Amino acid sequence: MEQDKPKIQRRDFLRSCFKKLPVLVSAAYIISPDELLASASDDYNPDEHNYAMGISIHKCIGCGRCADACKTENKVPRDEHFFRTWIERYIIPPDGEAEVDSPNGGIDGFPKADEKKEILRTYFVPKLCNHCENPPCVQVCPVGATYTSRDGVVLVDSSYCVGCRYCIQACPYGARYLHPETHTADKCTFCYHRIVKGMRPACVEVCPTQARVFGEIGKRNSPLHRFIRFNDTIVLKQWLNTKPKVYYSGADGEVR
Amino acid sequence: METILANAVEAIAGATGYIYPNEFELHWGILIVVYPYLTGLVAGAFILASLERVFKVSALIPVYRLSLLTALSFLLIAPLPLLAHLGRPERALEMFLTPHTKSAMAMFGFVYVWYLMVVLLLELWFDYRQDIINWARKSTGLKKYFYYALSLGSTSTSDEALAFDAKAGRFITLIGIPSAFLLHGYVGFIFGSVKANPWWSSVLMPIVFLFSAIVSGIALMVLIYMVTTMFRWKRINMDCLNKLGLFLIVAMIVDFSLELLDFIQRLYESEESINILSSMISNRLFISLIISQIIIGSIAPMAALVMARFRKVPDEMKRMLYFIAAILIQVGIFSTRWNVVLGGQLFSKSLRGLTTYKLEMFGLEGLFVSIVLLIMPFVILFVLVKILPPWEGGHHEPMRLAPAESKK
Numbered sequence: 001m002e003q004d005k006p007k008i009q010r011r012d013f014l015r016s017c018f019k020k021l022p023v024l025v026s027a028a029y030i031i032s033p034d035e036l037l038a039s040a041s042d043d044y045n046p047d048e049h050n051y052a053m054g055i056s057i058h059k060c061i062g063c064g065r066c067a068d069a070c071k072t073e074n075k076v077p078r079d080e081h082f083f084r085t086w087i088e089r090y091i092i093p094p095d096g097e098a099e100v101d102s103p104n105g106g107i108d109g110f111p112k113a114d115e116k117k118e119i120l121r122t123y124f125v126p127k128l129c130n131h132c133e134n135p136p137c138v139q140v141c142p143v144g145a146t147y148t149s150r151d152g153v154v155l156v157d158s159s160y161c162v163g164c165r166y167c168i169q170a171c172p173y174g175a176r177y178l179h180p181e182t183h184t185a186d187k188c189t190f191c192y193h194r195i196v197k198g199m200r201p202a203c204v205e206v207c208p209t210q211a212r213v214f215g216e217i218g219k220r221n222s223p224l225h226r227f228i229r230f231n232d233t234i235v236l237k238q239w240l241n242t243k244p245k246v247y248y249s250g251a252d253g254e255v256r
Numbered sequence: 257m258e259t260i261l262a263n264a265v266e267a268i269a270g271a272t273g274y275i276y277p278n279e280f281e282l283h284w285g286i287l288i289v290v291y292p293y294l295t296g297l298v299a300g301a302f303i304l305a306s307l308e309r310v311f312k313v314s315a316l317i318p319v320y321r322l323s324l325l326t327a328l329s330f331l332l333i334a335p336l337p338l339l340a341h342l343g344r345p346e347r348a349l350e351m352f353l354t355p356h357t358k359s360a361m362a363m364f365g366f367v368y369v370w371y372l373m374v375v376l377l378l379e380l381w382f383d384y385r386q387d388i389i390n391w392a393r394k395s396t397g398l399k400k401y402f403y404y405a406l407s408l409g410s411t412s413t414s415d416e417a418l419a420f421d422a423k424a425g426r427f428i429t430l431i432g433i434p435s436a437f438l439l440h441g442y443v444g445f446i447f448g449s450v451k452a453n454p455w456w457s458s459v460l461m462p463i464v465f466l467f468s469a470i471v472s473g474i475a476l477m478v479l480i481y482m483v484t485t486m487f488r489w490k491r492i493n494m495d496c497l498n499k500l501g502l503f504l505i506v507a508m509i510v511d512f513s514l515e516l517l518d519f520i521q522r523l524y525e526s527e528e529s530i531n532i533l534s535s536m537i538s539n540r541l542f543i544s545l546i547i548s549q550i551i552i553g554s555i556a557p558m559a560a561l562v563m564a565r566f567r568k569v570p571d572e573m574k575r576m577l578y579f580i581a582a583i584l585i586q587v588g589i590f591s592t593r594w595n596v597v598l599g600g601q602l603f604s605k606s607l608r609g610l611t612t613y614k615l616e617m618f619g620l621e622g623l624f625v626s627i628v629l630l631i632m633p634f635v636i637l638f639v640l641v642k643i644l645p646p647w648e649g650g651h652h653e654p655m656r657l658a659p660a661e662s663k664k
């Protein structure tokens with residue numbers, strides 16, 4: 001495995017390998033940030049990290065396991081309108097507009113494409129919160145419930161959020177939703193409760209093709225560093241200057 | 257007509273194209289339409305009052321105090337739709353207790369409090385102080401104590417005290433005008449600063465909001481003035497009404513041109529978003545934007561106003577034209593708010609699809625609650641007018657002493 005200094009316990013590791021399903025560590029979405037950090041191992045120093053993700057479009061087969069695992073791991077409502085991560089399918093015809101779909105976020109796979117239509121290219125694009133370095137969602141939150149953690153992850157403190165949904169409006173990537181039970185904003189946390197223990201996010205863990213790479217910016221031995229070095233990567237809606245930290249390789253201008 | 261029907265049918269049809277899965281539900285509904293509508297009326301009514309106060313437009317004296325009371329009534333209700341819309345309303349105060357200073361919404365809270373506490377209440381108090389004391393002196397029983405309490409113990413009616421009232425009032429109005437501008441400009445800013453949304457993200461947004469606020473406020477005062485005068489069996493002061501009409505036309509022309517400018521600029525720039533925005537306008541927003549906002553809400557009342565103001569028509573006819581224009585303007589401005597708030601959410605940020613807004617009837621965020629919220633300011637105004645009759649007096653007669661009250 002590419003994990004640099006794994007703090008994963010062997011049992012956890014084996015279990016997740018066998019089941020290819022994330023371990024249900026905790027009900028992450030109601031845990032406050034202090035508790036999250038408290039669950040980290042003792043020698044964990046948040047200032048030493050700056051997490052990011054790489055996604056290889058060529059490798060993604062659209063199986064939807066990541067989106068499914070995310071829902072299980074983070075207790076995201078099973079309804080088809082709440083996602084921390086989802087997969088989009090792009091079908092590019094020889095000319096004309098690209099066709100995009102994401103039925104139930106891609107969890108149940110995708111229906112067959114229309115065989116009569118000519119297709120130039122088609123690919124899958126997993127989406128999630130980009131953990132922007134310059135996050136508009138953090139900027140607009142009136143109570144500071146959305147914030148950037150010291151280790152570079154954008155989190156929502158649901159014990160603070162007033163549910164005004166300004167952050168949902170401000171996120172250009174549709175990465176946020178209002179949790180129907182807590183009535184507070186929710187989104188991907190990079191599985192914060194896992195990564196502070198040295199584990200990888202559930203979606204990365206379960207991906208059968210390793211289309212997702214989790215790592216750190218500015219650390220040479222991080223798998224992410226290698227990913228960015230050996231691939232041409234883009235970030236989404238770069239012109240908005242949100243400085244996203246999810247890097248896509250193999251994506252073209254159609255992806256937005 | 258066929259296209260209108262076809263559009264209407266399609267509008268009901270649901271989502272078309274691709275929208276991000278989390279975008280299925282619209283996050284800001286009718287309550288967030290009501291909210292800028294109400295704050296707009298506040299700012300507009302106040303700016304109207306200030307015109308009289310600062311620029312001494314004496315024709316407007318009959319509506320001066322009425323406008324201040326109207327602004328207060330609407331301001332008291334304005335935050336309620338926002339509150340009702342919060343997912344966790346019990347935490348609303350956090351916006352004041354632990355505000356995030358970089359957030360436009362948090363800072364708006366302070367603009368609001370400043371405007372309510374420092375500007376509007378103080379101005380009203382200084383303006384009414386002398387009358388409050390007079391009413392206290394003349395009343396008996398509980399009423400007497402009530403008015404004394406309102407005077408906050410400051411019961412001097414010496415010449416100096418009255419001169420001070422007048423001076424303080426003028427000073428507060430001077431701060432008040434930029435504050436009123438700020439109040440509504442800021443609501444525009446809350447939308448205009450969302451760069452993720454090409455329908456909102458425009459530097460003109462605060463200014464367009466401001467001018468539409470002025471328009472809506474003046475039109476509201478036309479309505480309130482005409483209706484209250486009628487119910488008091490008084491004659492409508494045509495000078496006042498004509499002045500209101502004049503201001504209304506000017507404000508409307510500015511507002512309309514700004515909006516047109518914004519529109520043309522978007523078309524000309526023709527950014528990536530233009531396709532989805534134009535298909536939104538021609539489908540989902542056709543009725544509320546083209547018909548309701550532009551034709552019924554802007555062009556028709558402008559025509560009516562011009563006719564009333566610049567054509568030789570009998571007063572009776574004029575009054576009717578003003579009245580109709582003022583009502584149409586309210587329809588138009590409400591549509592403006594609707595089109596901004598809901599329009600901004602009808603297209604996906606993927607710029608690939610359109611969704612629809614399903615208006616609830618009875619939920620907390622439904623039509624029924626909104627109607628109640630729209631009626632409430634008038635109830636408050638009714639009470640305020642009983643307590644602080646605005647019909648006569650005011651700062652412009654600073655030397656007046658306990659007049660023989662003819663009306664309560």
Ligand code: SF4
Nearest residue numbers: 129130132135137171
């Ligand atoms: S992707 Fe959206 S939710 Fe995530 S950090 Fe950026 S703006 Fe915030």
Ligand code: SF4
Nearest residue numbers: 141161162164165167
């Ligand atoms: S919904 Fe919650 S996290 Fe989002 S801006 Fe409002 S208070 Fe902040």
